Amino acid sequence: MSIEAPGPPRPLAAPSEPELETLVFDETLSTYLRQTLQKIRGGQTGVLPLLVGLGIVVIVFQLKASLFLSNQNLANLLTQASFIIVLGFAEVWVLLLGEIDLSVGYNAGIAGALMALMSSAPYNLPWFVAILIGLAASAIIGMLIGAFVILLRLPSFIVSLAFYLALYGVLLKIVALDNYNGSITLSSSKLIGLVQANLPTTAGLIVVIAAVVGASILTVLRDRRRRASGSEVVPFAITAAKVLGLAAAGALLLFVCNANRGVFGIVEGITYAVPIFMGILVLWSFLLARTRFGRNIYAIGGNAEAARRAGVSLGWNRLWAFTLAGLTAGAGGVLYTSANGGATGNIDTNLVLYAVASAVIGGVSLFGGRGKMFHALLGGLFIATIYNGILLIGYDAAVQSIVIGVVLLAGVSVEALSRRRQARS
Amino acid sequence: MLLSLRGVSKSFGAVHALQDVDLDVLAGKVTALVGDNGAGKSTLVKTVAGTWQPTSGEIFWKDQRTSIRTPRDADALGIATVYQDLALCDNLDIVQNMFLGHERLRFRLLDENAMERAARGTLAELSVTTVRSVRQLVASLSGGQRQSVAVARAVMRDAQLVIMDEPTAALGVSQTAQVLALIRTLADRGIGVLLISHNLNDVFSVADRIAVLYLGRLVHSGDVAGYTPQRVVEIITTGTLATAAT
Numbered sequence A: 001m002s003i004e005a006p007g008p009p010r011p012l013a014a015p016s017e018p019e020l021e022t023l024v025f026d027e028t029l030s031t032y033l034r035q036t037l038q039k040i041r042g043g044q045t046g047v048l049p050l051l052v053g054l055g056i057v058v059i060v061f062q063l064k065a066s067l068f069l070s071n072q073n074l075a076n077l078l079t080q081a082s083f084i085i086v087l088g089f090a091e092v093w094v095l096l097l098g099e100i101d102l103s104v105g106y107n108a109g110i111a112g113a114l115m116a117l118m119s120s121a122p123y124n125l126p127w128f129v130a131i132l133i134g135l136a137a138s139a140i141i142g143m144l145i146g147a148f149v150i151l152l153r154l155p156s157f158i159v160s161l162a163f164y165l166a167l168y169g170v171l172l173k174i175v176a177l178d179n180y181n182g183s184i185t186l187s188s189s190k191l192i193g194l195v196q197a198n199l200p201t202t203a204g205l206i207v208v209i210a211a212v213v214g215a216s217i218l219t220v221l222r223d224r225r226r227r228a229s230g231s232e233v234v235p236f237a238i239t240a241a242k243v244l245g246l247a248a249a250g251a252l253l254l255f256v257c258n259a260n261r262g263v264f265g266i267v268e269g270i271t272y273a274v275p276i277f278m279g280i281l282v283l284w285s286f287l288l289a290r291t292r293f294g295r296n297i298y299a300i301g302g303n304a305e306a307a308r309r310a311g312v313s314l315g316w317n318r319l320w321a322f323t324l325a326g327l328t329a330g331a332g333g334v335l336y337t338s339a340n341g342g343a344t345g346n347i348d349t350n351l352v353l354y355a356v357a358s359a360v361i362g363g364v365s366l367f368g369g370r371g372k373m374f375h376a377l378l379g380g381l382f383i384a385t386i387y388n389g390i391l392l393i394g395y396d397a398a399v400q401s402i403v404i405g406v407v408l409l410a411g412v413s414v415e416a417l418s419r420r421r422q423a424r425s
Numbered sequence B: 001m002l003l004s005l006r007g008v009s010k011s012f013g014a015v016h017a018l019q020d021v022d023l024d025v026l027a028g029k030v031t032a033l034v035g036d037n038g039a040g041k042s043t044l045v046k047t048v049a050g051t052w053q054p055t056s057g058e059i060f061w062k063d064q065r066t067s068i069r070t071p072r073d074a075d076a077l078g079i080a081t082v083y084q085d086l087a088l089c090d091n092l093d094i095v096q097n098m099f100l101g102h103e104r105l106r107f108r109l110l111d112e113n114a115m116e117r118a119a120r121g122t123l124a125e126l127s128v129t130t131v132r133s134v135r136q137l138v139a140s141l142s143g144g145q146r147q148s149v150a151v152a153r154a155v156m157r158d159a160q161l162v163i164m165d166e167p168t169a170a171l172g173v174s175q176t177a178q179v180l181a182l183i184r185t186l187a188d189r190g191i192g193v194l195l196i197s198h199n200l201n202d203v204f205s206v207a208d209r210i211a212v213l214y215l216g217r218l219v220h221s222g223d224v225a226g227y228t229p230q231r232v233v234e235i236i237t238t239g240t241l242a243t244a245a246t
């Protein structure tokens, strides 16, 4: 201890030392949970209402129709969900920009019809070439829609409505070519098998385990890197819970799909549609979350003028997003056509609009900038569940349509209310 | 001369927001631009920042004639701007906003850890200690915190000219002092600063030069030593000096 020598008085208002510590996120689990609870009370409910809704719907359907939770029906539901989900993914690209694309359903139809056409006589192209042609056509259509919206500054609602109508006509023309009489049956077993065939059970087991383990390792490694670098992280318990949730989903998938669900013969395994849409989910989520392009899409959807002033090219980024929406719609069309064993002009008109509905019900904001691909997965599963369950109970398409309409309205209402609550708090 | 405007005009239809403006901004100096509401200050800022093009006139960067067509052009020259409306994306978090358009990449992917560290460092320099988390959405920040983020965003770039359109309007006492000190530091490092402010105390405490806009015309400019707050107020409100300086 030494007595300080008298000196000139210290300046009173010296700029304070940078206080780094005060910025570091408090990462204890209880704080995290408390904050999450606060967020939920404040209106940032996330996917919670959706999960609750899904739970209720599943219980109701199971009580009304005991077959609902049978392996056979669940596998069937997954197939139906696959193209709704993929169309939802397509919609997310444009919704994030604050735009909308009503035409993804018929754009999907075009991809499917072209694929069917190209794989049949007289073209007889290999199955993957046929797929690529379909996807390319859909991507170009998406790009065209984007070009009209961007270059002519037209509302995407109107442009895509015009494409909705026109593409339907084009679809009818394609399936009437060469005297197909309104439908082109798939002849390639590969193309039919995309959705209708299943992974061998051991292969399915390996794929699911590899995916779950791989994703878990990546998640934990990322978490550790963030900790090491001093970045804000969620509590480890939350990371662990996510990993467990993923493992549970994988186990459920295997439990449902790898059991024999055949009535007359053995039918088992996961439909190829599942790895396809999961692959798209991973790829698109990666683009959105990890690349500059993805960041730009969110920025444009949040505040286009701010993004522009930050040097973000509005035109190119939006054009790419519209193109990717088209491409993704095409992938949905490939699955839909495969599931039906061929292409026809009479796609369920409701199905065409489920794309928008699934993304929005899943929690993607209609006003742009908020939402993830994952939300379309949940929304698509939800819609497919209703779609499937209502028919199973014995109601008809009319009831189905009414219920999904009501659910959509409820979904956007919840979003609107939570926005108001957020604005107030 | 870092930046010079010569005869710059900007019209919005019949509104002449800027008329024949000549202005010099020097490296290593703080140039304050003052004027009444609607005098054209923000219009001038946006003209230099590339948000829009002047209707006529010339812009010189380091004595070379240049044209700043887009925000990217301004950025490439080394101009960073704090806009009066802040230009933040509510749906992005603090780090994401601070690096928007300038994301750090690692193997062509976003390097979130590096960005978060740098953002935290800059905020600490500015003594922004009231934000709970740098990963919270900008939507959830107070007006002053948002302004701090916008300022941090601009000073984080290695800019040669930093333009700030009322950077302290929403800030508390200590944050204002911090930003003013930072402006001084920037200038002492040889960076040119163009500061727009309605607070003449701030202007006189930090600026080296002063320029006054009146109804879109640049009516006075010179060393701050040649002015008193009273004279500046008179020029701001009347556009001229009626009384001779004594």
Ligand SMILES: Nc1ncnc2c1ncn2[C@@H]1O[C@H](COP(=O)(O)OP(=O)(O)OP(=O)(O)O)[C@@H](O)[C@H]1O
Residues within 6 Å of the ligand: B012, B015, B016, B017, B035, B036, B037, B038, B039, B040, B041, B042, B043, B044, B084
């Ligand atoms: N985008 C625009 N379109 C039409 N007129 C505009 C536009 N921006 C500015 N103006 C007009 O230009 C003039 C100058 O506006 P400016 O925003 O530059 O003023 P300012 O000096 O920044 O004022 P303040 O101190 O209130 O921020 C005003 O008359 C305003 O109405």
Ligand SMILES: [Mg+2]
Residues within 6 Å of the ligand: B041, B042, B043, B084, B165
């Ligand atoms: Mg202004």
